[in-house]
Amino acid sequence: DGGITQSPKYLFRKEGQNVTLSCEQNLNHDAMYWYRQDPGQGLRLIYYSQIVNDFQKGDIAEGYSVSREKKESFPLTVTSAQKNPTAFYLCASSRRRGGDIQYFGAGTRLSVL
Amino acid sequence: GENVEQHPSTLSVQEGDSAVIKCTYSDSASNYFPWYKQELGKGPQLIIDIRSNVGEKKDQRIAVTLNKTAKHFSLHITETQPEDSAVYFCAASIGGDTGGFKTIFGAGTRLFVKA
Numbered sequence: 643d644g645g646i647t648q649s650p651k652y653l654f655r656k657e658g659q660n661v662t663l664s665c666e667q668n669l670n671h672d673a674m675y676w677y678r679q680d681p682g683q684g685l686r687l688i689y690y691s692q693i694v695n696d697f698q699k700g701d702i703a704e705g706y707s708v709s710r711e712k713k714e715s716f717p718l719t720v721t722s723a724q725k726n727p728t729a730f731y732l733c734a735s736s737r738r739r740g741g742d743i744q745y746f747g748a749g750t751r752l753s754v755l
Numbered sequence: 756g757e758n759v760e761q762h763p764s765t766l767s768v769q770e771g772d773s774a775v776i777k778c779t780y781s782d783s784a785s786n787y788f789p790w791y792k793q794e795l796g797k798g799p800q801l802i803i804d805i806r807s808n809v810g811e812k813k814d815q816r817i818a819v820t821l822n823k824t825a826k827h828f829s830l831h832i833t834e835t836q837p838e839d840s841a842v843y844f845c846a847a848s849i850g851g852d853t854g855g856f857k858t859i860f861g862a863g864t865r866l867f868v869k870a
Contacts, residue, residue, distance in 0.1 A: 646798075682764075684844060684860040685799075732798050741787040741806075741848050744858070746798030 645669065648733050648747035654755050655720065655727060663718045663750045665733035673739045674716040678702060679730040679749075688731075691716055692739045720752065728754050757782040759847050761861025768835050769869050776830045776864045778845035782857070785847040788821060788828050793842045793863075802843075803830070835868045842866070 649664045667674065673692050677685040687700030691710040705724025710716050716735075720727045730751050734744040760779045768774050780788075786807040791799035805812045805819045805828065812819050816835075821828040828847075832839055842865050848858040 648798075682862070684759075684761075684862040687858075734798075743789060743801050743804065746791075746800065748798050749796070 646733060646735055646745055646747035648731075648750050650750060651748065653750055653752045655752060656755050658722045660719055660721050661752070663720070663731055663733075663752070665716045665718065665747060667714050667716075667735045667745075669735055669737075669745060670713070671735035671737050671745070672713070673736045673742075674710065675734045675736075675744065676700075676706070676708065676716070676718045677732040677734065679732060685732065688718065690739075727752055757847075757857070757859055759845060759859045759861040761845050761864060763864060764862065765865045765867070767867040767869065770835060770837060772835055774832045774835050774839070774866055774868075776843055776845070776866075777827065778829070778847075778861050779825075779827050780847035780859070781826065782847065782849070782859075783826065784849050785826075787848040788819070789846050789848070790819060790830050791844045791846070793844065795841075799844055832866075835866075837868050837870050840866055840868045 646667045655661045675690045676688040686702050688706050689708040691697040694713050697708050697710050707719045730749050732749050733747045736742040736744045762777050789804035792802045793799040803817050803819050805821050816833045818831040842863045844863050845861040
């Protein structure tokens with residue numbers, strides 16, 4: 643059963659805490675992405691990776707960090723520097739960069755305690 | 756900068772009627788235009804896409820049209836059903852492995868289909 647798995651589904655962050663959102667894909671895709679979704683807004687790109695050990699900042703990378711040590715995994719860390727982290731986070735992958743279908747996970751909803 | 760404008764933000768139709776969502780993009784280099792459907796609490800899923808060498812594409816009750824000159828593309832849903840109720844996103848992307856990555860999403864349209 644191929645696809646993208648995000649975990650956890652719900653996550654709570656305390657003040658000053660770093661939290662990590664997991665994203666795993668078994669589609670053998672090269673490109674992976676992290677988006678943030680706020681109510682009434684579209685998807686805003688946080689980070690993307692076109693290949694293992696390489697990643698690029700998106701439009702709203704401040705307060706976030708990523709790694710891409712394996713092709714199938716692209717975890718996102720929301721650091722304490724991100725002052726407004728409450729949002730729905732979506733991970734996606736595509737066979738190649740640009741001009742291709744993106745397959746999305748079910749998302750992680752992050753809230754601040 | 757580059758952007759994709761999507762209208763309307765909310766659309767309410769009666770079951771069986773048609774729904775039309777429109778998007779305008781700014782980057783003339785865009786050549787791939789997907790549409791995604793997002794149901795409550797889930798990730799978006801592709802429902803139809805079109806490439807710049809095609810003017811129209813249809814898949815059962817869903818169709819997409821593209822006007823490259825006007826940099827405008829639209830989603831048409833006919834014979835709407837309650838299960839069509841969701842948020843729909845358009846996107847404009849530049850394809851090809853030699854170009855830089857870029858996919859820009861519209862802000863979304865919340866479609867309500869009343870039974």
